[in-house]
Amino acid sequence: MSIKSILLASALAFSTALPAFADKANDTLVAAFNKEVQTLDGLYSTSRENLILSYLTSDQLVEINLETGEYEGALAESYTWVDDRTIDFTLREGLTFHDGAPVTVEDIVYSFDWIADENSKTRRGAFIRGWFDSAVAVDDRTVRITAKNPYPLMLRDIAVFVLTRKAGSYADGNPDALTQNFNGTGPYKVVSFDMGAGVTLERFDGYYSGGPKAAGSIENIVVRPIPDWGTVTAELLSGGVNWSFNVPDDTAKDLGNLPMVDHTTGVSTRVSFFVLDAAGVSDPEGPLTNKLVRQALNHAVNREEIVEFLVGGSGRVIHSTCNLGMFGCDVDVTEYDYDPERAKALLAEAGYPDGFEFELTTYRERPIMEAVAADLAEVGVTAKINHVKLSALSKSRAEGQLEAFQNAWGFYATPDVGAISNYYLEGSNRNLNHDAEVQGWFKAALETVDQDERAALYAKALKKVADEAYLLPIFQYSQNYVHSVDVTFDAPMDGLPRLNEMSWK
Known part of the structure; x- marks a missing residue:
């Protein structure tokens, strides 16, 4: 028996001791969140969990x-x-x-x-x-x-x-006024909220009709925080959970092979890339201020293998910090294919024939970050990974201390390159290139409503960013969802699950 089969068998055995809350007969959908919902008020959290919750409980114009x-x-x-x-x-x-x-x-x-x-x-x-x-x-x-x-x-x-x-x-x-007790306008209203136990929602019968957001066909939605994927697996198999997202690739595939669970995969608007200190903010004489070095790093990373073996699902290689199909992103830019020998030659030309050492600050996907470091080591570059919490990364970035840092940007589901402008605008601590032309083009694009002019400005900016290798783009995220076979669920185009659109089969 394989290790995966043993794990699944253990989960099945464990599931018999767990209560089943998900019940089609009682019209209650249970969603498992890997992270705790800290507040009911989406104005004070931009976590993916809170974005999903806010879509259910709040509305905009x-x-x-x-x-x-x-x-x-x-x-x-x-x-x-x-x-x-x-x-x-x-x-x-x-x-x-x-x-x-x-x-x-x-x-x-x-x-x-x-x-x-x-x-x-x-x-x-x-x-x-x-x-x-x-x-x-x-x-x-x-x-x-x-x-x-x-x-x-x-x-x-x-x-x-x-x-x-x-x-x-x-x-x-008082900014905490709606943290525990929430009054919104969305298709579902909060019935109860307890840290550790999650959120119970009930369909709001007074929700308006004729709008773009589905009113919801399921009466109750219960959000349960379950950080352990083994427990999520057990609950799915026992009927205690109907749906979960952001599931690790191997777990999602294993569950999808079972008759009582469906595995759905879809792309996300989120992209992963590294910001390189081309402007010398952390060190005016640092190696990353050299264009040839930045180009070498781009050639050294095997994006295709990272996507195939570590991202999986619907993940894609990217060559710019946006997704094709997004306004302003459909631009032919310099693409750095995986070429270790070319990377070594560029490093030698830049004056680093024996490579160099730099600190790479990261905050998520540690295995992928380690794979990047391993690729760089093959061409003689030592990337010392400093894996921290996002808050610590943000603090160091604000203080101008980072040679290179990881970022995962989701565009807030906006199909427009302008949504990532703070990596290119003057005065932003996310911008480590300080290129006056790029800054000017982005600024101008955000100050006109002429779409043709905006597209032309973005094209010039993204082409120069790629030519100068100011960043190291890696991949577009894939999103794994698992759900019981008795519910309908379609992967969203923007990576934001809308539980109000789910229904029983």
């Missing part, structure tokens, strides 16, 4: 249509561009919060003002403060949102970052 890339009215019945920095949104009639209170234009104004206020310390405010000027009630159904300057991603930011809150929700400026 508009939603993106993944098929067309267009923004459709959600809480807003319609919207009209008044000029290139002003949009009027007309609210639907009969909207209510989960507590039964009507949704008003005053609630929308309050939400924008709270999120944009630096003192509220939301995790989403930084994304709108740069452009947001004002939110004003025009009449009892119309709110006018004005930007400081023309900004092409204005609708994106409203759709992603401005979650609607009832006016006065954060009484006395």
Whole structure:
């Protein structure tokens, strides 16, 4: 018997001792999250778990249509561009919060003002403060949102970052007001929340019809934090769990071979890459300030093998920090094929015939990071991996201490290169190239709503970034989902699971 078979057999045996909460007869779907939900308030967490939860419990003025890339009215019945920095949104009639209170234009104004206020310390405010000027009630159904300057991603930011809150929700400026008890507008309302036990949701019968978001066909959704994949496996096999995501490739494949479990895979908008200190922020004389060295590193990494053996599923090799099909990304750029001999020659030309040593700061996918380090070692470069928590990486990055760092960027499901602009704009601590031309092109692209002009500016920027090898792109993520065979689930195009779209077979 194989090791995997033994593990599955053990899981089956263990599952007999666990209670089964997932019950089609009781119309209750149980979703297993690998990480704990720390707060019910999506304004104060951008974890993938909270994004999934917020989609169920909160609404925005508009939603993106993944098929067309267009923004459709959600809480807003319609919207009209008044000029290139002003949009009027007309609210639907009969909207209510989960507590039964009507949704008003005053609630929308309050939400924008709270999120944009630096003192509220939301995790989403930084994304709108740069452009947001004002939110004003025009009449009892119309709110006018004005930007400081023309900004092409204005609708994106409203759709992603401005979650609607009832006016006065954060009484006395208390940011923790909705952490434990939540009042939203989404298709599901919170019934209970306990750290360690998870979240229980109930379909909101007062949810509006005719919008872009599914109202939900399943009555109850229970979110359970289960950090151990062996336990998730056992619960799936016993019927205690119906669905889980972000499942390790081997586990997902093994489960998918069983008759009671389906394995679904899909791409994610998230990409993985390394930022290299080309500008010498951490060390003005550092080896990564040399273009030939950066090109050598790009040639040294075997992206194809990493994707095939470590990413798996629907993962893809990338040569730029975006996904093909995304606006602004369909550009022919320099591609660095796997060529260790070429990498060695470039290193010798750069004055490093015996290689060099540098620190690579990472925070996720340790096996992949170690594979990259092993590839670099083959050409004489020693990458000392400093594997830390994301908070520690962010602190060191802000202090300008990193020679090279890993990043995984998900674009907030935005099909536009502008969503990764903070790696290229002047003043951002994520930008370690400090290229005035690239900075200027990105800045200009974010200050015009002319799509042809934006595409041309992004093309020039991405081509130069690749030519100069300012970054080391590696792969586009794959996302594994497992679910019981009695539920329908389709992998989302943007990597954000929408549990309200699931149904029983």
